[in-house]
Amino acid sequence: MINKVVSNAEEAVKDIPDNAVLMLGGFGLCGIPENCISALLKTGVKGLTCISNNAGVDDFGIGLMLKTRQVKKMISSYVGENAEFERQLLSGELEVDLIPQGTLAERIRAGGAGIPAFYTPAGYGTEVAEGKETREYHGKMYLLEQWLKADFALVKAWKGDTSGNLIFKGTARNFNPMMAMAGKITIAEVEELVEPGELDPNMIHTPGIYVQRIFQGKDYEKRIEQRTTKLK
Amino acid sequence: MALDKIGIAKRIAQEVQDGTYINLGIGIPTLVANFIPDNINVVLQSENGLLGIGPFPDESEVDADLINAGKQTVTTTKGSSLFSSAESFEMIRGGHVDLTILGAMEVSENGDISNWKIPGKMVKGMGGAMDLVASAENIIVAMQHCSRDGESKLLSENTLPITGLRCVKKVVTDMAVLDVLPEGGFKLLERAPGVSVEEIKAATAGKLIIEGEIPEMRI
Numbered sequence: 001m002i003n004k005v006v007s008n009a010e011e012a013v014k015d016i017p018d019n020a021v022l023m024l025g026g027f028g029l030c031g032i033p034e035n036c037i038s039a040l041l042k043t044g045v046k047g048l049t050c051i052s053n054n055a056g057v058d059d060f061g062i063g064l065m066l067k068t069r070q071v072k073k074m075i076s077s078y079v080g081e082n083a084e085f086e087r088q089l090l091s092g093e094l095e096v097d098l099i100p101q102g103t104l105a106e107r108i109r110a111g112g113a114g115i116p117a118f119y120t121p122a123g124y125g126t127e128v129a130e131g132k133e134t135r136e137y138h139g140k141m142y143l144l145e146q147w148l149k150a151d152f153a154l155v156k157a158w159k160g161d162t163s164g165n166l167i168f169k170g171t172a173r174n175f176n177p178m179m180a181m182a183g184k185i186t187i188a189e190v191e192e193l194v195e196p197g198e199l200d201p202n203m204i205h206t207p208g209i210y211v212q213r214i215f216q217g218k219d220y221e222k223r224i225e226q227r228t229t230k231l232k
Numbered sequence: 233m234a235l236d237k238i239g240i241a242k243r244i245a246q247e248v249q250d251g252t253y254i255n256l257g258i259g260i261p262t263l264v265a266n267f268i269p270d271n272i273n274v275v276l277q278s279e280n281g282l283l284g285i286g287p288f289p290d291e292s293e294v295d296a297d298l299i300n301a302g303k304q305t306v307t308t309t310k311g312s313s314l315f316s317s318a319e320s321f322e323m324i325r326g327g328h329v330d331l332t333i334l335g336a337m338e339v340s341e342n343g344d345i346s347n348w349k350i351p352g353k354m355v356k357g358m359g360g361a362m363d364l365v366a367s368a369e370n371i372i373v374a375m376q377h378c379s380r381d382g383e384s385k386l387l388s389e390n391t392l393p394i395t396g397l398r399c400v401k402k403v404v405t406d407m408a409v410l411d412v413l414p415e416g417g418f419k420l421l422e423r424a425p426g427v428s429v430e431e432i433k434a435a436t437a438g439k440l441i442i443e444g445e446i447p448e449m450r451i
Contacts (some may be wrong), residue, residue, distance in 0.1 A: 027280040027317065051319070079358035090354075098355065101279065101319030102363030109318040120325065121366035125344075125397035128362065158297075170297035170314060171280050177316045205316075217351040217412065222296035228288045230305040 001196055002144065003165045005215045011040035013084040016040065016152050018048040019072070023179040024062060026223050027053050028081075031172030032061050033154040036188045049073040051148055053104065053175055057081050059221035060223050066094070070207060075148070076100035081225065090180045100128060103145050105178060111147035112181020113208070120145055153183025156217070157206070161197075164211030165204045173205065180210040189217040206218040233426045234406040235451070240374050241450050242267045244404050247372060253277055255324065257334030258302045260374040264333055275309075276327055279360040281320045284312025301360065305386060321360070325367045332368035334361065336400075337374045338390045341438035343375065343400040343412040345391035346441045360394065365396030377405035377435050378411060384437035385409070386418055408432050409449060410440075417441045 006012045013036055016022070027030030039075035040048075041064055048071050055074050056063035056153035065071050065083050068100055073095040077083055099107070099124040117143035125131050133144040156175040158210040166188055168176060179184045188206075235243065237260050243296065245267035255277045256262050265285075267276060276285040278300040281363045285300055286307035293307060300306045308314075323329060338346040345365055348358040365371060378384055386403065409422040417439040423432055425448050433440060 006428035017300065028299065030280070030299050030303070078356060078357035078359040086354050098357045100362035102357050105316070105318040105321050105430060120363075122325070122363040124363060124366060126359075126394045156308075170295060171278070171282050171299050172297040173314060174280050174317045178318045224294070224296050225304060226299070226302065226304040227294060228306070229291050229294060230288045 003162050004067035004208070004214045005162050005193070006091060006215050008215055009189060009217070010042065012036065012189070012213050012215055013039045013043060013104035016043065016045050018045055020045070020151045021049045023153040023183055024050055024052040024175065024193065025155040025179050026061070027171065027174035028063050029056065029223050031156050031174050031176055032170070033054070033156040033189050034220055035066060036154040036187060037044065037061065040065060040070065044068070044070070045228065046070050049071045049149060051075040051108070053077050053101065055079045055082050055085050056190060057225065058084050060221070075099060075104070078108070107145055107148040107174060108178040108182045111149040112178060116145050116146060117146045119143065150171050150179070150183045151185065153179040153186040155180045155186060155188050157190045159187055159192045159194065159199060160188055160214050161185065161194050161199050161208070161213075162214065163196050164188060164197055164208030164214050166190070166206035167199060167203055168205050177206045180206045184218060184223065185212045186210055187212070187215045190214060191217060191220060233422070236406070237263060239424070239451055240404055240406060243409065245269070247402070248272055248274055248331070250274070252330040253283070253328065253329045255329050255368070257332070257361070258429060259335045260300045261333040261335060262302065262397065267401050268398055277320070277323070278306070279317070279324065279364070280319050281317050282308065282312065283313050284309040284409055286312070298360070312421075313443050321363050324363055327367060327369055329368060330374065331370045332364045333365065333372045333374060336373045336385070338385050338387055339373055339375070339400050339412070339413070339417055340387050340390045342416045343398045344390050345395050345400050346390045348395050349393045352391065358390065361395050365399045366398070371400050372404060373400050374400045374404055377407040377432075385437055386436045386438045388438045407435060413441065419443070420446050422447055424449055425451070
């Protein structure tokens with residue numbers, strides 16, 4: 001049994017250097033690595049490139065790392081919910097690469113799966129296609145997109161075991177499984193860390209081979225962006 | 233009188249066929265779910281990774297780990313399934329989702345759609361829109377016929393940055409239902425109650441095709 005447990009978030013992220021390329025799981029604020037983000041705020045690492053579907057909100061998620069100017073570049077599909085983000089973008093402090101969501105997901109998956117590039121129809125005929133190779137297959141046009149990899153992938157799961165096997169809950173799965181595959185070092189934070197054998201192998205979403213470090217997270221806030229309930 | 237947003241959603245709900253998988257965009261498209269008749273069984277897809285979106289939760293059921301693509305808290309239906317965003321877009325690109333309903337800023341007479349960027353304004357990103365329009369078998373656009381300034385949004389050629397080429401099959405606006413023909417042109421199928429063909433002509437900048445009597449929508 002390979003034991004991948006580290007004691008906490010600070011321990012897990014302490015060797016992330018300036019200018020590292022990170023992937024951070026989550027869709028909106030759902031399924032984001034809250035503990036790792038808090039720990040990065042403490043280490044003060046700078047010049048980060050963050051690959052993440054969104055950029056958090058002003059006072060939560062990646063938004064906190066924008067406020068402390070730790071992020072040099074965001075690679076995302078939608079970044080609308082953050083005033084500080086907008087300010088830094090307009091002032092030229094922050095670089096942003098916007099990518100169609102499915103292309104982003106697949107580029108990350110490809111990075112983990114050893115597929116250097118693939119053809120997708122998404123973005124053909126748009127500014128996303130500028131400078132990219134295009135090709136026709138069966139009468140339809142596609143463009144060539146390349147894999148994405150990261151120095152460190154920070155993912156959040158519901159349950160995990162000390163060997164790094166992960167189970168996600170609800171739509172908090174989102175980008176986490178592909179990012180776990182595409183990180184040179186993948187750090188998983190989990191709400192419940194258990195011993196090997198306690199998770200049903202049939203139910204594992206991310207096999208432990210993709211995870212290098214795992215720790216029991218704490219104090220999850222799980223903030224909700226749009227709290228919608230049934231009309232009474 | 234032109235339709236309100238609810239009216240547009242109600243009319244689009246009539247297009248929904250039994251036994252289909254559907255992706256609804258943010259805004260008017262989301263409202264469509266409320267007007268699908270009980271005898272029509274469909275499964276709603278949320279591109280963050282859920283098939284089988286249920287209604288909004290009761291206060292006691294709210295789960296931060298269960299949201300739709302608009303980041304709203306939702307529930308799952310019986311028989312729903314959960315998956316990664318990669319798999320979600322595999323089912324979209326793979327043509328497994330039967331119908332996509334989404335909003336637009338402009339649609340051209342050959343089916344081009346623009347809905348993600350206004351030059352000079354803050355760019356928020358395209359989210360999943362480019363993947364959806366590049367792949368869906370059937371795309372219905374829900375939008376106002378004209379902009380707030382009274383400019384037509386049905387054009388011969390789009391002026392705003394493109395989201396996808398030649399993909400829109402049908403447009404439902406506050407004034408009319410129109411098919412986008414494969415050879416180009418908006419074919420007028422129905423007009424909103426009390427809206428005349430002349431008014432629709434005046435509000436449509438792209439090529440408009442009118443054949444015979446145009447019936448009123450039945451909402």
